[in-house]
Amino acid sequence: xxxxxxxxxxxxxxxxxxxxxxxxxxxxxxxxxxxxxxxxxxxxxxxxxxxxxxxxxxxxxxxxxxxxxxxxxxxxxxxxxxxxxxxxxxxxxxxxxxxxxxxxxxxxxxxxxxxxxxxxxxxxxxxxxxxxxxxxxxxxxxxxxxxxxxxxxxxxxxxxxxxxxxxxxxxxxxxxxxxxxxxxxxxxxxxxxxxxxxxxxxxxxxxxxxxxxxxxxxxxxxxxxxxxxxxxxxxxxxxxxxxxxxxxxxxxxxxxxxxxxxxxxxxxxxxxxxxxxxxxxxxxxxxxxxxxxxxxxxxxxxxxxxxxxxxxxxxxxxxxxxxxxxxxxxxxxxxxxxxxxxxxxxxxxxxxxxxxxxxxxxxxxxxxxxxxxxxxxxxxxxxxxxxxxxxxxxxxxxxxxxxxxxxxxxxxxxxxxxxxxxxxxxxxxxxxxxxxxxxxxxxxxxxxxxxxxxxxxxxxxxxxxxxxxxxxxxxxxxxxxxxxxxxxxxxxxxxxxxxxxxxxxxxxxxxxxxxxxxxxxxxxxxxxxxxxxxxxxxxxxxxxxxxxxxxxxxxxxx
Ligand code: GLY
Numbered sequence: 001x002x003x004x005x006x007x008x009x010x011x012x013x014x015x016x017x018x019x020x021x022x023x024x025x026x027x028x029x030x031x032x033x034x035x036x037x038x039x040x041x042x043x044x045x046x047x048x049x050x051x052x053x054x055x056x057x058x059x060x061x062x063x064x065x066x067x068x069x070x071x072x073x074x075x076x077x078x079x080x081x082x083x084x085x086x087x088x089x090x091x092x093x094x095x096x097x098x099x100x101x102x103x104x105x106x107x108x109x110x111x112x113x114x115x116x117x118x119x120x121x122x123x124x125x126x127x128x129x130x131x132x133x134x135x136x137x138x139x140x141x142x143x144x145x146x147x148x149x150x151x152x153x154x155x156x157x158x159x160x161x162x163x164x165x166x167x168x169x170x171x172x173x174x175x176x177x178x179x180x181x182x183x184x185x186x187x188x189x190x191x192x193x194x195x196x197x198x199x200x201x202x203x204x205x206x207x208x209x210x211x212x213x214x215x216x217x218x219x220x221x222x223x224x225x226x227x228x229x230x231x232x233x234x235x236x237x238x239x240x241x242x243x244x245x246x247x248x249x250x251x252x253x254x255x256x257x258x259x260x261x262x263x264x265x266x267x268x269x270x271x272x273x274x275x276x277x278x279x280x281x282x283x284x285x286x287x288x289x290x291x292x293x294x295x296x297x298x299x300x301x302x303x304x305x306x307x308x309x310x311x312x313x314x315x316x317x318x319x320x321x322x323x324x325x326x327x328x329x330x331x332x333x334x335x336x337x338x339x340x341x342x343x344x345x346x347x348x349x350x351x352x353x354x355x356x357x358x359x360x361x362x363x364x365x366x367x368x369x370x371x372x373x374x375x376x377x378x379x380x381x382x383x384x385x386x387x388x389x390x391x392x393x394x395x396x397x398x399x400x401x402x403x404x405x406x407x408x409x410x411x412x413x414x415x416x417x418x419x420x421x422x423x424x425x426x427x428x429x430x431x432x433x434x435x436x437x438x439x440x441x442x443x444x445x446x447x448x449x450x451x452x453x454x455x456x457x458x459x460x461x462x463x464x465x466x467x468x469x470x471x472x473x474x475x476x477x478x479x480x481x482x483x484x485x486x487x488x489x490x491x492x493x494x495x496x497x498x499x500x501x502x503x504x505x506x507x508x509x510x511x512x513x514x515x516x517x518x519x520x521x522x523x524x525x526x527x528x529x530x531x532x533x534x535x536x537x538x539x540x541x542x543x544x545x546x547x548x549x550x551x552x553x554x555x556x557x558x
Contacts, residue, residue, distance in 0.1 A: 007483065008539065014298065014476075014486040019507040022489035028537075028544035031557020035543035037534035038064055038372035039461075040072035041554035042165055046156035047374060048556045050148065057374045058086060058145040059153050061382035064372050065138045066157035066213065070206055071165055073191075073404060074174045074391040075370035075461065078212070078224065079233075080406035081133035082386030083272045084141055085259055085444040087454065089379035093261070093446075094145070098137020098254040099275050099437040100130025100408040105243040106434050111414040122414050124181065126242025128394035128407035130438060132233075134386060135216055135224040137254045141382075144256075151217040158217060161210035161402075164203040170552035172199040178392050186236075187397035187404065208402030225249045232401040242396070251435075262336060264290055267455065267478055268448040273332065277322040278385075278443030280335050282471045284314040287341030288348075289475070298480040298490070301516035302351075304509065307475075308495040308502040308522070309348040311468055315497035316360045318467075323429035324437040353521040356500040369466065371444065371459035373536040375543055381457045381536075383444030385466065411438035443470045447478075454538050460531035460548075468494045469531025477537070484537040484544040492530035503527045 007013060014024040029035070034057075036047040046067035047060035055063070061084065068076025081100040087093045111122040121127045142150055175182065175195035182191055194204050215223035223229060230249045237244045259270040260279035264286045271279030288310040289295060296302035317335050325332075334340050347354060369387035387406070388394075394407035413430040430439045441464045447456035456477060460469040469492050476487035491508025495501070501523040504514070508526075517524045532548040536555070545555025 010481060011483045012481045014480065014482045014490055016299070016491060017507060017510050020491050021507070022549045024486045024489065026485045026489065028483070028485040028546040029555035029557060030542055030544055032542035033377040033558050034375060035536045035545040035555060035557035036060060036064060036372065036374045037536055037545040037547045037553060037555035038068065039370045039532065039534065039547065039551050039553040040068055040076065041556070042071045042160060043067040043076065043372070044554050044556040048558055049156050050153055051376055052558060053148070053152070055148045055153065056146065056378065057376040057380040057382045058141055059148045060376065061372070061374045061384050062138045062142045062146060063153040063156055064374065065134070065384060065386060066154050067160060068370060068372070068386070069403065070157050070160045070209060072370060074178065075368055075386070075388055077386060077388045077393070077404065077406065078134045079132050079398065079403045080386060080388040080393060081130070081408065082137060082384060083276050083440070083442045083444055084137065084382060084384045085270055085272055085446055086141070086145055087270050087381045087446045087448070088145065093259055093270050095257045095259040095272055096137055096141055096254055097257055097275055097437070098133035098140070099440060100133050100406055101252065102409065102412070102432055102434055102436050102438070103131055103243045103245070103248045104434045105245070106432050108432050110432065118415050122410040123390065123407050124184070124395055126237050126240045126394065126396050126405070128409050129242060129244060129396065129405040130408040131244055131248045131252050132406060133252060133254055136221045136252055139221045140254045150220060154213055154217045158210055158213045161206040161213055164205035167194050167199050167202045167204050168552070169200050172196055174391070181392055181395040185395045185397050186399045187392070187395070206402055208400060212401045212403065225252055229401050232398050233405070236396060236398045236405070260336060262286065265478060266450045268452060269445055271443060271445040274322055274330050275324045275437035276440040276442045277318045278441050278467055278470070279445070280322060280332065281314045281318045281467045282443050282445060283336045284317060284341060285310045285471050286474070287336070287338050288313060288345045290338070291342055291345045295475070295479045298476070299510065299513065301513045301520070304493055304502065304513060304517060305351070305520055306348065308493060309354065311495040312354070312356055312497050313344045313347070315464070315495070316356065319360060319497060320427050321429065323439050327433055327436045328429045351520055356497045360497050368463065369442065369461035371461055371532070371534050373457035373459065373534050375454060375457055375536045375538065379454050381446050381454050383446050383457045383459050385442035385444045385459045387442065408438055411440060441466045443467050445470055445474065447474060456535065456537050458533060458535040460533045462531035464496045465494050465531045468492065469533055473533050473535055484535060484546045488533045488535055488546045489549050494527070494530045501525050503530070505530055
């Protein structure tokens with residue numbers, strides 16, 4: 001490709017609709033040695049502090065994870081779970097599954113009332129929580145791939161919690177807009193003074209959380225899964241009808257898995273296998289798209305049709321066939337196979353939508369979670385996505401231990417085969433069983449260049465939109481040759497098979513494109529947002545880091 005003035009070789013200026021709020025051509029953060037992008041500036045800085053002390057990308061990722069639990073309580077957590085994909089410069093790679101599990105006392109119909117109708121208990125309150133995996137996951141990652149002591153990588157998080165940190169507009173606004181949930185439970189007291197515009201600039205200290213983090217720093221995972229922290233969780237559950245016990249906590253184990261490894265136009269992707277659906281669905285989508293010799297121009301009706309159709313097909317499989325592989329046989333080989341993708345590609349009409357079969361199952365839409373991307377000076381990379389599910393999870397705040405519990409049980413199919421409270425029908429494979437991991441969409445992904453050197457570290461928040469937002473940033477870089485800032489800022493679409501609608505970020509499509517898609521038979525509707533990305537990209541002489549302009553995150557490097 002010939003160069004364009006002001007753009008690095010191999011990249012092209014992007015064109016977005018005039019009303020799209022994020023302009024093309026902005027500069028990403030550049031640093032020569034290492035880069036971290038997360039949804040909270042202080043968390044990115046915590047990771048860079050560790051890198052500057054000589055830590056590697058895994059040390060830094062663990063530092064970011066604990067720091068997010070302090071400074072970004074809406075989704076950063078120790079009361080939830082997540083997934084980490086690691087690619088080391090020496091060629092080793094790994095996928096760590098520290099997803100929550102259903103408590104031992106969980107039952108298939110625990111969220112149905114006497115008439116068989118779905119209640120809101122999978123979303124709000126103590127019964128909504130799975131057994132948290134975050135602390136087991138972060139400590140396991142550090143033990144296997146890190147180089148520093150746990151107490152050292154946790155030091156920035158402990159410092160933020162003990163000495164306090166300045167509440168910014170994003171945090172004060174987050175407390176305010178989620179106050180209804182937070183104030184239902186014990187979070188009202190510690191966070192009440194820090195909500196709304198008047199709280200900006202105040203110093204928030206989190207002494208109970210600091211004590212919990214100190215226990216973890218001293219004892220490892222046992223500082224969470226046993227002793228006073230476990231007592232506090234079990235007590236909080238017991239008081240209000242929750243079912244997580246100390247036995248559940250003592251039994252929790254993260255799982256090391258083989259990443260899903262795939263190729264796309266000569267690039268290599270490492271991404272997350274089940275219990276997340278993310279890696280398989282991203283891979284299946286890209287395999288479908290790879291068969292088109294080139295993709296139509298970004299933002300054209302032809303492109304959105306092909307992309308939406310690929311997502312629709314991959315999500316039909318996702319919604320019916322994926323679940324915790326310890327409980328359900330998952331056809332990984334078939335779903336990630338290029339010949340299978342070719343068959344699906346052949347079903348995409350040239351200029352006509354294919355309706356999603358009404359028997360297809362679907363999933364809840366959410367817009368939460370948080371992702372961070374890390375790359376160090378040696379070329380080691382970590383992509384981590386972690387969540388409480390809803391912002392502030394179930395709302396339940398563990399008194400004496402200082403953190404929110406997740407509402408991840410809602411990611412199970414609470415009423416298999418029956419419409420849920422949103423009118424959606426979900427799959428049998430993802431039904432509730434004790435000890436089972438609920439299906440996720442989290443898609444932490446690392447892309448290697450054609451010479452197998454590190455290229456891109458990427459992931460997103462947003463429930464099912466994690467899959468569509470992550471894969472569109474990858475396509476924007478690899479197919480549309482955008483610079484990283486344009487790739488992340490670009491408007492995105494979403495299609496998850498059911499509802500059978502192509503959703504697009506408001507003002508993100510040209511009106512004529514919306515008309516053309518309607519003409520092809522699509523239901524088309526604007527939505528508020530598709531994901532929040534944090535991406536890091538290797539470029540000549542260093543790294544670019546790009547938080548999503550839709551969020552208040554920050555990329556920090558050195
Ligand atoms: N709770 C969002 C997800 O796991 O996909």
